[in-house]
Amino acid sequence: MTAHSGGMNHDAGGGPVRHIPVLLNEVLSALQPGRGQVVLDGTFGAGGYSRAILETGARVIALDRDPNAIAGGKDLATAFPGQLDLVEARFSRLADHAPDGGLDAVVLDIGVSSMQVDEAERGFSFQKDGPLDMRMSQSGPSAADVVNTLKVSDLTRVFGLLGEEKQAGRIARAIEARRKSERFSSTRDLAALIETVKPRRARDKIHPATRVFQALRIFVNEELVELANALFSAERVLKPGGRLVVVTFHSLEDRIVKRFFQDRFGRGGGASRHLPEAAVVPATFEPVGKLVIAASEEEAARNPRSRSAKLRAGRRTQAAARDPDHSLFGLPDLPAVSSTGG
Structure with missing residues (x-):
């Protein structure tokens, strides 16, 4: 989730857990960065992974869609002169910022930025009251626009598919009933409404x-x-030989990464053994280490948030890149929302 390897992460309830970036040693082992290499960190955050990669002598191109994260990385750039390029951009656009000769490695940490959660005015956490915002890039429709404008059926799909919320329909109907008299504008306001539908139980x-x-x-x-x-x-x-390393914290994202690598490794990619050899699509990646790596017991004990972390990695082959095909992932068909300034 457009996430970041910051110096502090959060558990599911939004409480801070100070620690080094999740799976740092495992990420470095999979990346194998070193002097003369160019590595793209697509989720810079507070620079946890980038710093460790820079210390190996590699050059880092660091992307983040959050302008605050890019501004906060200037000290790291000063500490490693000529090694770190900071770019305000979505990681989906990483190809626009790669050098002509290509990249030696790409790392993506798909978790929530601790900095964003810590700032109440960003509206990511219900633990601190703030505007119902949640925009990483600080532009476009906000969470308030979503809850105040989407129809009940669309809210139900969003909550059910993306949050795996079993009470999605009841919560959506409660939101619709309340917003007729007063729009939602704060995180605590929405959290309080949800608690009336789903009272918290001791367990x-x-x-x-x-x-x-x-x-x-x-x-x-x-x-x-x-x-x-x-x-x-x-x-x-x-x-060719370049490495892609992705750390996820949620089943929806891990499923996307798993399906991508399964397809690109030539496993479950649709090729049939009954087809002629010429019709078999060559693998564009090969596995690096175990197919999936989880946090050690020691790290999980030190940082509860790492318990859900999964690392998957692949090494690029000589085969030509394939055309993008989103049907591979089975992504949900979700409604559009426009900004209302609310």
Whole structure:
């Protein structure tokens, strides 16, 4: 989820957990960065992965759609003169910022930026009251626009598909009933409404609003489509032997990455053993290490958020990049929303 390897991450309820970037050693092992290489960090955040890569002597092109993250990276650029290029851009556009000779590696950390959650005015967390915003790029329709304008059936799809919220329909109807008299404008306001539909029980591990807030953030920032496009872009600009490393924190994103690599490894990609050999599409990636890597028991104990982290990696082959095909991922058909300034 257009995420970042910051110095602090958050658990599902929004509480801070200070630690080094998730799966840092495993990411470096999969990337194999070094002097003379050019690595693109598509989710710069607070620069956790970028710093570790820079320390190997590699050059880093760091992207982030959040202008605050880019501004906050200037000290790191000063500490590594000539090694770090900071670019305000979506990672789906990473091919636009790759050098002509291609990239040696791409790393994507699809989690929530600690900086964004910490700033109440960004509206990502219900733990701190702030405007119902959630826009990583600080432009376009906000979460308030979504909850105040989408019809009940569309809200139900967003909450159900992107948040895997079992009470999606009830929450959507409650939102519609309330917004007739007063629009939603703050995070606490929406969280309080959700609690009236889903009162918190002692055995609940997460806040009742967690899944709805997750769904809104993914929807507002088009995170699933962004990830899919980033994978296709990385395939185009990685050199033969170049490595793509992706860390996810949620089943929706991990499913996209898994399907991409399965297809590009030549597993489950639709090629049949009954077809003539010429019809078999060559693999564009080969596996790097285990197909999926999870956090160690030690890291999971130190940082509860890392328990859901999954790392998948591939090494680019000589085969030509394939045309993007979003049908590979089975992405949900979601409604459009426009900005109302609310």
